């Protein structure tokens with residue numbers, strides 16, 4: 208028992224890493240931890256929906272059961288609003304940013320952007336999904352309602368970011384700019400326990416994750432990179448492997464641990480890429496850079512992009528530095544669409 212270091216203990220232990228926050232950031236991360244436990248419980252029951260009719264039906268309080276991504280959005284919003292660190296949230300599930308108007312939140316210093324349940328279409332087929340969050344210090348005056356500018360900051364201004372992966376086990380992985388740390392949930396204890404301290408991603412890898420169904424509309428440089436992976440059997444004779452789950456958090460997490468690259472370029476249906484810059488690309492970019500990897504829009508550092516819209520998309524290449532730089536080189540040489 209003495210070897211277990213819980214997420215709560217770890218956050219307090221690392222408090223000195225962000226002195227300006229004097230505990231607020233710790234408390235904010237704790238509210239995310241709480242919501243993660245609640246969402247995890249519901250996701251684990253999702254498969255029963257058809258059997259027990261527990262979703263789309265009325266629950267014991269007579270409330271209308273909600274789709275899991277709306278459910279997750281509500282739970283994370285409520286958890287963040289319940290503490291006095293956050294003045295507003297932007298979410299994939301909300302058209303506009305949500306201002307927390309209670310007295311409690313008025314003098315809050317932070318805003319949170321999130322994808323409450325990324326890859327939720329996978330739930331019906333029991334494939335792992337995730338929650339992604341990104342935290343900024345507000346730039347507008349404390350004591351006033353948050354403005355668009357608070358949410359439209361470049362990813363380089365993030366003070367913390369992370370994800371929860373609801374997979375074969377549930378993990379919370381986060382950074383506050385001092386390394387990347389992973390915690391595995393023990394449901395018997397109701398605790399996230401430190402399992403991956405100071406995660407570092409290999410600078411090279413053999414795994415490439417991309418939806419090759421979009422191949423014919425990829426930029427030529429991406430086509431060239433895929434061909435390079437398929438034809439280049441490295442000297443140690445371990446060929447490349449294509450692994451694509453269709454859930455960003457799951458593909459990212461595997462590549463973070465093993466080395467690899469996730470690619471979502473521009474395609475016919477998504478000419479500026481599919482992934483959302485603010486609450487998918489930037490938090491993953493913060494994490495991968497803290498773990499020694501790289502995140503690019505194909506031309507430059509994704510976290511340098513100055514956002515103009517809450518839900519704007521970006522082409523996204525993230526993972527082992529050598530692999531991302533290889534794609535960037537191909538795209539520089541072959542930038543044409545096809």
Ligand code: P6P
Pocket residue numbers: 325326327418453454455456481482
């Ligand atoms: P496609 C899920 O909808 C998501 O945003 C990511 O989690 C995932 O990597 C991607 O889209 C899958 O998109 O077009 O390959 O189905």
